[in-house]
Amino acid sequence: MLVPGIEIPHLCFQCEDYPCVEACPEGALSVIHQTGAVKVDVETCTACGLCITACPGKVPHLHPDGSSIVICDLCDGEPQCVKACLEGRWNALTLLPREKSISYKMLAATPKELTRKVANHILGEKTTKEVLG
Amino acid sequence: MRGYAGKFLEIDLSSRAIKEKKVPDSVLRDYIGGRGLATRILWDILGSTWESVDPLSSENMLLVLTGPLTGYFPGTKICVSGKSPQSNGVIGSTVAGEFGIDLKCAGYDGLIIRGKAEQPCYLFICDNHVEIKEASPIWGKKARETVRFLVKESLKEIKDIRPGYGEVIEPSFLYIGPSGENKARIAAVTSKYAHAAGYGGYGAVMGAKNLKALVAKGFGPLPDVYDKERTLDLVQEFLVKNFERERFRRWGTGAGGYYFGAETSSEPIRNWQEEWHQEQSYKGEEFDKYWVKKNWGDFGCPTTCLKVSVLKDGTYEGAICDNPDYELESYLGTNLGIFTPEKNIYLSYVSNELGSCGIQSGAVLGFAAELYQKGILTREDLDGIALEWGDVEAFAALAERIATRQGIGDILSEGIYRAAVKISEMKGLDVLKYAIHEKGVAIGAHGIRSGRDYVTTNPIAYACSVQAGDHTSGADLPIGHRHSELFSIMGDSAVYCFFAAMALDNRDIFNFYEAVTGWELTEEEWYQEKALRILQLQRAMLLLGGPDITWKPNLDDELPPRFWEPLPSGPDKGRSLDRTAFEKSKLEYFNAAGWNENGVPKPETLRNLGLEDVEVKLREASLIS
Numbered sequence: 001m002l003v004p005g006i007e008i009p010h011l012c013f014q015c016e017d018y019p020c021v022e023a024c025p026e027g028a029l030s031v032i033h034q035t036g037a038v039k040v041d042v043e044t045c046t047a048c049g050l051c052i053t054a055c056p057g058k059v060p061h062l063h064p065d066g067s068s069i070v071i072c073d074l075c076d077g078e079p080q081c082v083k084a085c086l087e088g089r090w091n092a093l094t095l096l097p098r099e100k101s102i103s104y105k106m107l108a109a110t111p112k113e114l115t116r117k118v119a120n121h122i123l124g125e126k127t128t129k130e131v132l133g
Numbered sequence: 134m135r136g137y138a139g140k141f142l143e144i145d146l147s148s149r150a151i152k153e154k155k156v157p158d159s160v161l162r163d164y165i166g167g168r169g170l171a172t173r174i175l176w177d178i179l180g181s182t183w184e185s186v187d188p189l190s191s192e193n194m195l196l197v198l199t200g201p202l203t204g205y206f207p208g209t210k211i212c213v214s215g216k217s218p219q220s221n222g223v224i225g226s227t228v229a230g231e232f233g234i235d236l237k238c239a240g241y242d243g244l245i246i247r248g249k250a251e252q253p254c255y256l257f258i259c260d261n262h263v264e265i266k267e268a269s270p271i272w273g274k275k276a277r278e279t280v281r282f283l284v285k286e287s288l289k290e291i292k293d294i295r296p297g298y299g300e301v302i303e304p305s306f307l308y309i310g311p312s313g314e315n316k317a318r319i320a321a322v323t324s325k326y327a328h329a330a331g332y333g334g335y336g337a338v339m340g341a342k343n344l345k346a347l348v349a350k351g352f353g354p355l356p357d358v359y360d361k362e363r364t365l366d367l368v369q370e371f372l373v374k375n376f377e378r379e380r381f382r383r384w385g386t387g388a389g390g391y392y393f394g395a396e397t398s399s400e401p402i403r404n405w406q407e408e409w410h411q412e413q414s415y416k417g418e419e420f421d422k423y424w425v426k427k428n429w430g431d432f433g434c435p436t437t438c439l440k441v442s443v444l445k446d447g448t449y450e451g452a453i454c455d456n457p458d459y460e461l462e463s464y465l466g467t468n469l470g471i472f473t474p475e476k477n478i479y480l481s482y483v484s485n486e487l488g489s490c491g492i493q494s495g496a497v498l499g500f501a502a503e504l505y506q507k508g509i510l511t512r513e514d515l516d517g518i519a520l521e522w523g524d525v526e527a528f529a530a531l532a533e534r535i536a537t538r539q540g541i542g543d544i545l546s547e548g549i550y551r552a553a554v555k556i557s558e559m560k561g562l563d564v565l566k567y568a569i570h571e572k573g574v575a576i577g578a579h580g581i582r583s584g585r586d587y588v589t590t591n592p593i594a595y596a597c598s599v600q601a602g603d604h605t606s607g608a609d610l611p612i613g614h615r616h617s618e619l620f621s622i623m624g625d626s627a628v629y630c631f632f633a634a635m636a637l638d639n640r641d642i643f644n645f646y647e648a649v650t651g652w653e654l655t656e657e658e659w660y661q662e663k664a665l666r667i668l669q670l671q672r673a674m675l676l677l678g679g680p681d682i683t684w685k686p687n688l689d690d691e692l693p694p695r696f697w698e699p700l701p702s703g704p705d706k707g708r709s710l711d712r713t714a715f716e717k718s719k720l721e722y723f724n725a726a727g728w729n730e731n732g733v734p735k736p737e738t739l740r741n742l743g744l745e746d747v748e749v750k751l752r753e754a755s756l757i758s
Contacts, residue, residue, distance in 0.1 A: 002284065002303060004326045004455060005426035005441035010300065049297040061299030064352035087369070088207075088435050089376045090428065111300055122425045124445045127453050133281050 002112065003119045003131050009081065009093070010114065012038060012059045012072045015105035020071070023054035029071070036098050037074040045069050057108030134158055135359040136201035136649035137166075138242045142263060144256065146342055147191060147248030151263050154245065162652055166200030166242065167212035168225025169626035169667040174245065175216065175223055176670050180750060184679030188218035188334075189316050189341040191249035197307065197347060198243035200628030201650050203233040204355045205364055207371055207433040208633025211236070211307070211324075212625055217333040218318045219493070219548055219573045221682055222675030224333035224600045225625040229431045230324030232305040233628065238351025246342065253314075255346040257287065259294050259304070268345035272314060275486040276326060279308050279346065287348050295352075304350035310488020312536035313340040317546035319493035319535065319575075323485070327455040328431075331490025332574060332603045334548065359651030367645050374636040375435040381635065382428065385438030388417030389459030390466060390477075398705040399580035399589070401468040403506075403522055404499035405569045405695050408580040409703025412472040415462070420474045429455065436633045442478045449475065452482035457491075460604075463578035464495025469502060470522025483529045487536035494535060496575030497549045498528050501541075503567050509560055516540035549575050551681075566694040570602060571595040572675065572684050577604020582696060583705040590616060592710050593718045596690045597732070599671035605631065610718060612725040613660030615639055622664045666742040668726060669734045673747050676733060677754055686756065687731040690719065733757055 014036045021029040021038060028044035029051060031037070045068040051060045052069075060071045072079075085093040109117070112132075119128040143154045156170070164170040174196060179186050186192050196214040203209060211233035217224045236243070239260050246256075250265065253272040257264045271282045284303045291301050306324065313320035313336030320336025321329035339345070358364045376382060394400035394410040402410055413419075421427075423442040430437035444452040457465065457477055465484060466477040484491050504510040505520040512519050516534065518527050534542030544559075545552045553568035569576055576595055579588040589595070594607030598618055606621040613619050620639065624631045627646055634642060643656055654663075676686055692710070699709035723730065727738030733756045739748040751757045 004453065005429045005439075010302075047297070049299070052297075052299045058300045061301075062295070062297060066295075088372045090430075090437070111302070123441075123443045123453065124451075126451045127443050127445075130451055131277060131281075131453065 002115045003123065003128065006115050006119045006122065008111070008114050008118060010057070010059065010111045013057065013104040013108045014038070014098070015056065015108060016103065017105065019054040019056065020051035020060060023050045025050065028069075032073065035074045035077045038071045039073055040069050040071055042068040055108070056105060058110045059108065134161070135357055135651050136205070137161065138237050138240050138356050140241060141243045141245055142241050142258070143245045143247070144263075144265070145248045146246065146250040146254065146265065146344065149265055151265075163663055164667065165626040165663075166203075167198050167227070167626045167628040168214060168622060169663075170243075171196040171198055171212065171214035171225055172223050172667050172670045172674070175214070176674065176747075179216065180674070180746070183216075183674055183677045183750075184683070184754065186216055187680055188216040188221065189337060191342065193338055193341070195246040195335065195338050195342060195344070196243065197246070198628070199233040199237055200626055202627040202629040202645065204237050205358060205368070205649050206627075206629035206633070206645060207368055207375070207435050208630030209234055209431050209433065210628050210630050212628050213307070213322045213330040213335045214333070215335055215338050216674075217335070217574075218316075218337045219332075219334040220601050220675060221573070221678035221684075222599065222601075223671050224574070224603065226322070226330035226333040226335055227625055227628065228307070228322060228324050228330035229328045229630060230305055230307075231432050232307050232324055232347070232349055234355070234432055235305040235349040235351045237355055238353035239349055240351065244347065246344065249341065250343040253343050253345055255283070255308075255344065255348060257290060257348045259291050259350045260352055262294050271345055273311060276308075276310050276323065276488060277486065279310070280306070280326065283308065283346055283348055287350065291350055301350075304348050306346055306348045308346035308488075309336040309339045310486060310536065312487045312489040312546075313337055314345070315536060315538045315546065316340045317489065317536055317538065318548035318551065319489050319497060319546065321488060321490040323488055325455075326453065327481070327485040329485075329490055331492055332600065334490070334493065336488055336490070358649045360648045363648040364645070367641070367648055371633070371637060371641065372435045375633060378436075378636045381632070382437055384417050385440055385456055386459035387420050387424075387440055387456045387462065390420070390462030391416040393459065393463065393579070393586065394467060397585040398583035398700060398703045399586035400463050401499065401569070401578050401580065403470050404468060404503040404567065405580070406503065407702050408582060408700055409705065410467060410472070415466070415472050415474065420457075420462070423474060423478055434630070434633055436630075438632050444475060444478055447475060449479040449482075452479045454478055454481040454485050457481040460578050461491040461495070464492050464499070468495050468499040468578070469528050471525060471528075472523070476525040480525055480528060480532070483532055487532060489532060489536055492577065493548060493575045494532055496569060497535065497545050497552060498531060500549050500553065500568055501531065501545055502528075504556065504564060509562070509564060510541075510556070514541055548573060569693045569695060571598070571693070572601035572689060573682065574600070574602035576602040576693070579604050580696075581692075582700050582710060583708060585705070591718060592692070592715050593722055596692055597719060597722045599668060599675055601675075608722055610722055610725065612722065613656075613664075619660050619664035619668065622667050623659060626667070662742065665727065666744065669739060669742060669744055669747065672726070672728070672732075672734055673751060676756055677750070686733050690732050729757070
């Protein structure tokens with residue numbers, strides 16, 4: 001919790017140019033054509049972390065066992081997080097079709113950037129500044 | 134063993150020794166975790182010398198325990214316990230937040246903290262990396278600065294432990310403010326910004342140990358459950374049942390500030406001088422205007438009773454707090470003659486920043502204000518503060534003095550009962566009659582005189598509770614049912630949020646326990662044996678008490694004098710409690726709990742429950758002849 005009430009999921013936005021896929025020296029990352037999601041081949045992945053550096057939102061992270069990278073693969077088009085969110089009626093996550101006219105890369109941000117942006121909007125600048133320093 | 138991580142961490146702050154500890158399955162089956170297990174551990178280690186253990190000494194222990202349901206049940210809590218500096222007994226005080234989940238994901242069911250650190254410190258846990266770290270940069274700091282420091286330092290540390298991991302979600306933490314550092318008995322253990330384990334005063338226990346905070350990060354996963362499919366099915370079922378209770382999700386308890394005053398005449402007003410009001414300015418809708426986030430829950434919570442309030446302009450611009458919930462609306466509002474949401478939000482924020490429990494500090498502030506109203510405490514006594522009802526600046530100033538023990542604050546920081554004793558001595562007259570407390574613990578904001586508050590359906594709720602003033606653990610008859618203390622013990626021991634369980638049947642909870650642990654437990658077995666055993670231990674330790682105060686059985690199982698006066702206003706004007714009915718209920722309760730006519734556990738009750746050593750101890754203390 002960086003700011004109370006502003007806990008935002010920090011997920012892959014599927015940038016149009018896929019800098020993570022580009023950055024992978026092992027060719028372990030690929031794009032799933034149907035959904036646009038990034039797929040990690042856990043056998044090939046060496047957990048070098050170059051994809052994290054390349055990602056504008058620093059979204060990829062290591063699996064807790066340290067063996068490979070984890071990136072959201074949109075659960076083959078049926079994201080379970082969206083399902084859970086709707087089932088619990090929090091209604092915060094919605095599945096939208098991919099629109100060519102949107103620049104998804106521009107949405108990518110680190111958790112801190114995202115939190116600050118939303119907090120500024122919701123809490124006001126003064127409180128956000130006092131909370132985040 | 135399923136649902137448990139299987140080990141606890143025992144930390145001695147004096148010798149800086151950290152070791153893992155296992156608890157046998159048989160003990161876990163009987164005491165479950167949280168409040169129940171804390172009671173058992175305290176009895177085993179401190180029981181023989183209980184009366185001489187000063188809660189604010191290095192001898193006392195701080196227990197931070199999860200339960201088997203923590204992390205799986207949709208509504209998460211952690212239980213903080215130890216010898217209470219308020220009641221001198223054991224109180225299982227729960228606080229929401231993800232600390233319990235992180236702890237379990239790190240591989241521990243709980244923390245058993247002993248001794249006292251030489252220098253201010255905080256405990257840092259990241260999986261099997263456990264470290265006692267220096268806290269001098271944040272010693273004396275208020276909530277926001279403390280949290281900022283902990284987030285920054287811990288993330289740095291986690292990055293060192295897991296280099297190349299990527300962005301890490303910040304850990305969970307429990308911490309104290311200046312109030313706890315100064316060993317004010319009204320100090321809470323706080324999580325996030327305003328979630329607090331207030332009952333018991335364990336913030337002061339942390340302060341006495343020079344322990345500023347606990348930080349936990351677990352990369353998981355949670356321990357395996359016994360029946361994963363059934364557990365998931367039950368979670369689904371609970372979600373559906375919970376969101377059908379739309380009102381609670383919409384308002385949380387934030388509409389109570391008006392409701393309990395206007396509708397049930399059971400809200401503390403000006404130190405309980407009245408319990409009825411009809412201030413339209415205090416309706417839920419008026420608070421709603423300040424809620425910048427209307428549904429805020431901790432991990433997996435379907436109820437989201439929390440709201441985030443922010444003051445975006447005006448004198449108190451920048452103030453942030455959650456809700457305030459009903460308890461704070463009343464204790465830091467109506468109880469101080471404040472009927473303006475803005476001022477209530479500000480005072481809640483001040484209290485959160487200081488790390489003071491809203492209930493305990495609101496009670497002592499109201500008490501002081503009544504003494505000022507009656508001319509017993511003068512402006513001079515109060516270090517120049519004119520403590521007029523409704524003057525939020527005056528109350529904020531006094532709250533600050535209490536948390537830092539300056540001037541009159543030094544006396545008031547002792548909590549409502551101890552402060553009343555001191556002021557009585559100081560002034561040479563009895564002010565105890567204005568102290569609304571139950572065995573040293575300020576009472577929850579649910580009055581009993583009107584008989585219409587659903588939290589306190591029986592007038593013995595506080596008087597017979599082993600957690601004294603705790604409104605979430607009231608006594609009721611029959612002894613084994615949903616609103617009885619024995620059911621509260623289940624919530625605090627399995628450690629889940631009872632707000633997220635309000636829509637569920639009793640059976641649901643026991644089913645869930647079985648699905649997670651694979652251990653059979655019937656409701657009857659719980660009421661007739663296991664919960665009863667925990668109740669005996671808590672009662673015994675409450676009566677043994679000491680060293681500064683020892684409660685007299687029966688005589689102190691009494692209501693504050695004010696509660697015997699008729700209600701002075703509202704639709705219930707003139708209504709008062711019936712002494713005969715009260716005494717009858719009390720006796721009936723003692724009997725049902727297996728206690729004698731004075732409320733002391735009977736030898737045969739203790740023997741039946743395998744608590745022979747408690748019998749010996751109670752005999753030594755001349756509680757049973």
